[in-house]
Amino acid sequence: xPSIKLEKxxxxxxxxxxLEISDRELLVLLGPSGAxxxxxxxxxxxxxxxxGSVLFDRQRVDKLPASKREVGYLFQDLFLFPHxxxxxxxxxxxxAQKSSHDGIKExxxxxxxxxxxxxxxxRYPRKLSGGEKxxxxxxxxxxxxxxxxxxxxxxxxxxxxTAKYLRTELKQLQRKLGITTIYVTHDLAEAEEMADxxxxxxxxxxxxxxxxxxxxxxxxxxxxxxxxxYGGQLRHDEHHPPRRRQPRPPYRSLSPRHIRFxxxxxxxxx
Amino acid sequence: MWNSLxxxxxxxxxxxxLVFLALWEIIARLNLTPGQFSFPPFxxxxxxxxxxxxxxxxxxxxxxxxxxxxxxxxxxxxxxLVVGTAMGWMEKLDKALHPIVSLLYPIPALGWLPLLMLxxxxxxxxxxxIIFICSFFPVLYNTVTGIKNVDKDxxxxxxxxxxxxxxxxxxxxxxxxLPNIFTGFRLEAGMAWRVIxxxxxxxxxxxxxxxxxxxxSLIRIDIIIVCLxxxxxxxxxxxxxxxxxxxxxxxxxx
Numbered sequence: 001x002p003s004i005k006l007e008k009x010x011x012x013x014x015x016x017x018x019l020e021i022s023d024r025e026l027l028v029l030l031g032p033s034g035a036x037x038x039x040x041x042x043x044x045x046x047x048x049x050x051x052g053s054v055l056f057d058r059q060r061v062d063k064l065p066a067s068k069r070e071v072g073y074l075f076q077d078l079f080l081f082p083h084x085x086x087x088x089x090x091x092x093x094x095x096a097q098k099s100s101h102d103g104i105k106e107x108x109x110x111x112x113x114x115x116x117x118x119x120x121x122x123r124y125p126r127k128l129s130g131g132e133k134x135x136x137x138x139x140x141x142x143x144x145x146x147x148x149x150x151x152x153x154x155x156x157x158x159x160x161x162t163a164k165y166l167r168t169e170l171k172q173l174q175r176k177l178g179i180t181t182i183y184v185t186h187d188l189a190e191a192e193e194m195a196d197x198x199x200x201x202x203x204x205x206x207x208x209x210x211x212x213x214x215x216x217x218x219x220x221x222x223x224x225x226x227x228x229x230y231g232g233q234l235r236h237d238e239h240h241p242p243r244r245r246q247p248r249p250p251y252r253s254l255s256p257r258h259i260r261f262x263x264x265x266x267x268x269x270x
Numbered sequence: 271m272w273n274s275l276x277x278x279x280x281x282x283x284x285x286x287x288l289v290f291l292a293l294w295e296i297i298a299r300l301n302l303t304p305g306q307f308s309f310p311p312f313x314x315x316x317x318x319x320x321x322x323x324x325x326x327x328x329x330x331x332x333x334x335x336x337x338x339x340x341x342x343x344x345x346x347x348x349x350x351l352v353v354g355t356a357m358g359w360m361e362k363l364d365k366a367l368h369p370i371v372s373l374l375y376p377i378p379a380l381g382w383l384p385l386l387m388l389x390x391x392x393x394x395x396x397x398x399x400i401i402f403i404c405s406f407f408p409v410l411y412n413t414v415t416g417i418k419n420v421d422k423d424x425x426x427x428x429x430x431x432x433x434x435x436x437x438x439x440x441x442x443x444x445x446x447x448l449p450n451i452f453t454g455f456r457l458e459a460g461m462a463w464r465v466i467x468x469x470x471x472x473x474x475x476x477x478x479x480x481x482x483x484x485x486x487s488l489i490r491i492d493i494i495i496v497c498l499x500x501x502x503x504x505x506x507x508x509x510x511x512x513x514x515x516x517x518x519x520x521x522x523x524x
Contacts, residue, residue: 047429047430067432067433082523083522095441096431141430144432
């Protein structure tokens with residue numbers, strides 16, 4: 001699986017974004033709605049034009065169309081093809097790549113088993129639950145054994161319990177397959193749970209990149225009491241303001257759940 | 271009472287039709303219609319239906335109309351589908367052709383009749399061309415709308431899965447546009463019969479429309495009603511055929 005490098009990426013709100021993702025790493029792209037997270041994923045997938053360069057394994061892929069980049073992309077709204085049953089959805093990419101009939105059958109069976117959805121093979125998407133749809137969409141994205149997996153807030157539409165369960169499974173699956181993954185979210189707890197590293201993005205600019213503990217504990221207080229922030233961009237929830245002139249160590253007990261982005265919107269899209 | 275009516279089996283739908291026919295028969299037999307309003311009973315109409323069918327008059331005229339409808343409708347629909355697909359898929363082509371289509375689409379099919387009579391003359395091509403026009407524009411319009419309404423994210427997903435443009439069009443866009451396309455087919459299938467009857471009444475000496483005009487000149491109301499029944503059955507049948515096909519092709523996933 002390749003390492004990914006972004007060099008001076010510019011598109012819409014994104015300005016001179018530079019980012020490196022290691023082989024087999026799960027990087028969480030964290031930021032509020034409208035920060036440019038989805039734009040960055042679209043750039044990596046080749047779904048939009050852009051300035052700058054995207055490199056997979058030090059090879060520029062800027063001129064490759066989306067169909068040739070070998071990227072698995074799980075969209076926020078999944079977009080399972082409603083007219084195809086689960087098997088056909090998973091097989092879609094394989095058929096598009098003109099794989100052999102037996103090869104397709106074998107791979108689909110393998111993915112159905114991997115995602116524990118064998119019993120849903122002949123069901124149509126409208127008859128699936130949210131969690132089942134998620135598994136099918138992931139199986140479809142993995143069918144072509146992509147070099148990179150892009151997950152755009154994949155669990156945002158699920159209830160808390162299902163999302164938590166699938167998060168654990170997703171993390172285990174990523175480890176098992178060893179696939180370089182970028183996971184977009186605006187949920188700090190989710191980021192903390194999933195990430196090998198976190199890249200904080202706001203207003204199209206990367207603010208901070210590091211391990212979860214580095215990102216969440218690199219808080220620095222602002223002069224104004226109760227207006228603490230981290231990376232200069234996030235602030236405490238009004239209900240959990242830091243104490244005045246508190247020394248640095250106590251911040252280490254702060255959970256991401258008590259932090260939110262400045263001016264965070266309610267919409268889920270990045 | 272309403273709830274018990276709702277629980278009735280579908281077969282009970284025939285009851286209002288039977289009541290209507292019974293009323294028709296009674297009103298006609300008792301001469302309850304005013305003054306010169308000639309109104310043959312249903313049984314007389316059915317007898318005439320049998321006579322016309324047995325003599326071959328009805329069959330000949332019916333098949334003449336059916337042939338015209340089938341040729342014109344198939345040609346118009348296929349052309350509408352092809353041009354509509356191209357316009358829906360290629361933005362530049364859509365921009366180029368949209369103004370012309372918008373101008374021509376609102377003209378009623380029969381509005382072309384005087385012009386076509388002069389251009390084509392009074393022959394078999396005239397009703398077929400009218401039906402072609404009648405089918406072409408609505409199918410084109412619904413195809414374009416159907417294709418444009420397909421969520422662009424499905425196309426993006428297919429693209430990330432390595433599908434070529436033509437593969438995306440044939441395996442994602444067209445299937446998802448089918449409900450819209452079938453709406454066009456269904457509406458025009460019935461409309462084609464209405465238009466052919468009108469065209470035959472005005473300009474063509476054969477067909478169900480022409481038979482109606484002959485019956486009118488002979489003051490044969492029973493024959494006119496027979497023709498209207500044939501027309502109603504054919505409009506309904508064509509619409510039902512497309513409804514069936516639409517269900518067959520889309521009901522599983524809609």
